[in-house]
Structure formats: C-alpha cells, structure tokens
C-alpha cells in the first residue's frame with residue numbers, strides 16, 4: 001500500500017530542466033566549452049557544483065587548474081542566469097496532469113514530499129502556487145550526497161515518517177531514478193524509456209501519470 005509520493009521538481013512538476021540547460025549553455029559558451037542537449041542529459045538531477053565539474057571535465061586538463069574560488073564564481077554566474085530565466089514562471093508552467101495527480105493524492109490521503117536537488121525549489125513552488133500540496137520539502141543543503149545517492153529521497157521519507165518501502169518516487173532523470181531505487185522505493189520515471197530503464201514504471205510524459213494506474217500496476 002502506498003503511504004507517500006515523493007516528487008522531483010525540475011522536469012517533473014515543471015519544465016525548468018530547459019532553463020537549467022539554457023543557463024549552463026550561456027556559461028559554457030563564455031568558457032568556450034561545447035554544450036548540447038545530449039550532454040545536458042547527464043546534468044539532470046545533479047547539483048550545481050557537481051554539474052559544473054562535469055562541464056569543466058571536458059577541458060583538456062579536466063578543469064583541474066581552476067581554484068575553488070573561480071569555480072564558485074562560475075556556479076554563481078550560472079545561478080544568476082537561471083534566476084533571470086525563471087523570474088516569469090507562474091502556474092501556467094505546471095506540467096500537464098500534475099495538479100490532477102496532486103489533487104488525487106490529497107483526496108486519497110497520501111502525503112507528498114519534495115526531493116529536489118535545487119536550491120531554488122522553494123521559490124519555484126511559490127511561483128507555481130503548489131506549496132499547499134507539498135507536505136515536506138527535503139533540504140538539499142542538509143544531505144551529504146546528491147543524486148544518484150538516495151539521501152534526498154530518504155530525507156523526505158523520514159520527514160514524512162514513512163518507511164521508504166511504501167514510498168513512490170517520481171523522477172525525470174537517470175540519476176534521480178537511481179537515487180529512488182537506492183532508497184528502496186518504487187520508481188516512476190517520466191520521459192525516455194531507454195534513459196530511465198531502471199525505473200519500475202515509466203510514462204512518456206506527465207499527463208500520463210495516474211494514481212489509480214500506478215496503484216493497479218504495483219498490486220499486480
């Protein structure tokens with residue numbers, strides 16, 4: 001029996017994945033590093049500094065010549081690009097089917113947790129006006145290891161007081177699906193079935209997410 005749903009934010013509740021892409025692309029271009037959608041796939045769900053490290057690792061010296069201070073400055077620059085891009089986000093950018101799912105979960109008495117790597121998650125939930133549906137937001141700054149480690153999903157489950165075995169995690173990223181599976185939860189993937197092949201249940205888009213279908217699938 002499902003006792004909680006734990007959602008990723010970027011790419012699941014709203015399509016901010018495209019703004020993260022744009023913000024990194026702006027920075028990568030300034031640094032003369034090639035950046036495309038395929039590479040971006042590896043950054044989904046990965047925290048800010050780890051994402052920067054992956055981008056810099058494409059340089060001939062693997063980016064090892066930069067000081068922490070310099071890297072911090074670039075990470076801040078990316079975040080400023082991102083904050084500029086999300087300034088106008090409002091409830092029209094909630095992905096299709098998400099509000100209906102939140103509503104069905106509330107109706108069924110199933111609490112909702114958020115497990116996003118983003119330090120901008122609170123701002124976005126407010127702009128999307130969905131805060132009232134979310135019972136618990138796991139703080140990414142409080143966990144030792146980012147996705148694909150299970151920490152952030154475990155943190156959300158703990159805050160909800162639910163055993164991970166009875167949690168359903170929803171993710172759009174490969175690293176995120178791995179995090180859910182390592183946490184011992186049922187993983188719902190949204191997106192490309194090949195990229196998300198480790199998920200227990202996959203839909204191509206958020207509009208296809210349905211509580212009754214997932215329940216039906218889990219109980220066989």
Ligand code: B16
Pocket residue numbers: 008009010011017020043044045046047048051079115116117118119120121173
């Ligand atoms: P920020 P999620 C992740 O959010 C994004 O997928 C990832 O691209 C981003 O780098 C990360 O948040 C950190 O975001 O720079 O805003 O702290 O998918 O875990 O909701």
Ligand code: MG
Pocket residue numbers: 008009010011012044045171172173176
């Ligand atoms: Mg995501």
